[in-house]
Amino acid sequence: MQQGNHSVVKEFVLLGLSQAREVQLLLFILFLVFYSLVLPANILIILTIWSDPRLGSPMYFFLANLAFLDICYCSVTPPKMLADFFSRHKTISYKGCMAQLFFLHFLGGSEISLLISMAIDRYVAICHSLHYSSVMGRPTCSAMVMGSWSVGFVHSIIQVIFIVPLPFCGPNKLDNFFCDVTQIIKLACTDTYAVELLMFLNSGVSILICFILLLISYGILLIKVRTGSSQGKGKAASTCITHIIMVVIMFGPAIYIYCRPFMDFPFDKVMAVLHTVVFPLMNPMIYTLRNKEIKQAMKRLLSKHRSLM
Numbered sequence: 001m002q003q004g005n006h007s008v009v010k011e012f013v014l015l016g017l018s019q020a021r022e023v024q025l026l027l028f029i030l031f032l033v034f035y036s037l038v039l040p041a042n043i044l045i046i047l048t049i050w051s052d053p054r055l056g057s058p059m060y061f062f063l064a065n066l067a068f069l070d071i072c073y074c075s076v077t078p079p080k081m082l083a084d085f086f087s088r089h090k091t092i093s094y095k096g097c098m099a100q101l102f103f104l105h106f107l108g109g110s111e112i113s114l115l116i117s118m119a120i121d122r123y124v125a126i127c128h129s130l131h132y133s134s135v136m137g138r139p140t141c142s143a144m145v146m147g148s149w150s151v152g153f154v155h156s157i158i159q160v161i162f163i164v165p166l167p168f169c170g171p172n173k174l175d176n177f178f179c180d181v182t183q184i185i186k187l188a189c190t191d192t193y194a195v196e197l198l199m200f201l202n203s204g205v206s207i208l209i210c211f212i213l214l215l216i217s218y219g220i221l222l223i224k225v226r227t228g229s230s231q232g233k234g235k236a237a238s239t240c241i242t243h244i245i246m247v248v249i250m251f252g253p254a255i256y257i258y259c260r261p262f263m264d265f266p267f268d269k270v271m272a273v274l275h276t277v278v279f280p281l282m283n284p285m286i287y288t289l290r291n292k293e294i295k296q297a298m299k300r301l302l303s304k305h306r307s308l309m
Contacts, residue, residue, distance in 0.1 A: 008168065008169060009168035011091045011172065012097050012174050013173045014174050015174065016085075017177055017269055017273070027085065028082060028086075031078065032082060035078060035277075038281040039074070041285055042071050043071065044298060045067045048294060049061070049297075052300065052301065054297065055293065055294065058121050058141045061138070062114060062144075062145070063294075065145050066111065066118070066283060069107055073276070074276070074280050076107065076276070077277070078277050080178070098160060101159065101180060101181065101184065102156050102157075102159070102160050104180060105156035105159050105181075106156035108254070109152030109153075110148050110153075112152075113149075115246065115250060116148075116210065117141075117147070119214055119217050119243065121141075122239065122243065124136055126224055126240075127221075155202065158202050159181055162198055163181065166195065167189050167190055168184075168187055174187070175268075175269075180272075181262075182258070185262055186262060196262055200259075204255075207251060207258055207259065210251070211251040218243060218244050218247070222237060222240050225237045225240065245286055246283045253271045254275060257271055
């Protein structure tokens with residue numbers, strides 16, 4: 001297939017994290033061990049919340065959905081990354097690249113929206129505690145989760161709509177282990193200034209605004225909790241701090257990747273690994289380690305299954 005005097009790119013070559021065989025083997029072992037330990041732990045979090053009626057509050061409902069989103073998010077790039085460690089010809093088709101880009105931003109946008117929903121839940125719980133059960137009922141929470149998925153879809157489809165029309169006629173090498181907007185745009189054989197600006201607004205600016213608003217809202221909630229006289233303010237403050245940790249972990253690498261010009265920087269691959277592999281799976285784990293109720297529910301679930309064996 002020809003386009004003018006240029007051949008159309010049908011696949012992209014992924015240069016990966018390293019070209020050294022020894023480093024690739026070490027990274028494969030590290031990522032496989034991490035993935036094998038943390039992924040089942042996230043599944044356990046979901047099963048624990050769904051099976052224990054004591055964890056029926058909206059906060060745990062959102063946490064279960066967050067864990068599910070993180071599992072889906074970490075199923076987009078790591079499986080191919082692990083397979084490519086043993087492949088001499090690391091390539092991804094054009095359609096596969098576009099699909100990877102779509103699902104990365106779809107699930108990432110959904111997760112950011114879900115974190116905003118969790119912040120709203122904490123606001124209602126702390127500032128309007130008397131009306132919490134009536135305001136944050138299951139229909140409302142389900143609608144907020146569906147809304148998060150919808151926002152993620154709209155965000156992602158905007159990315160794809162502007163990327164797909166770009167002509168790619170060579171070179172076709174991506175200096176990373178997956179396809180993303182910041183990598184793909186640089187390979188287009190046309191002026192991409194306008195598209196880069198739109199991608200920066202759709203990803204970078206929106207991420208930064210959400211990050212700042214979330215930090216401000218949790219900061220206000222912490223002040224409200226610490227200056228209040230209601231019972232259980234220690235638990236409420238601990239929950240807010242945990243949410244702040246999750247927000248920083250989630251947004252930190254994303255801000256580094258998308259809130260700057262689409263150029264190569266020294267720590268790009270490190271941040272890409274943290275953003276797509278490590279931190280998403282760690283989010284629910286961090287929340288669980290700081291929450292006694294979930295840890296106790298996990299012990300009950302595990303002991304129940306042991307007694308049945």
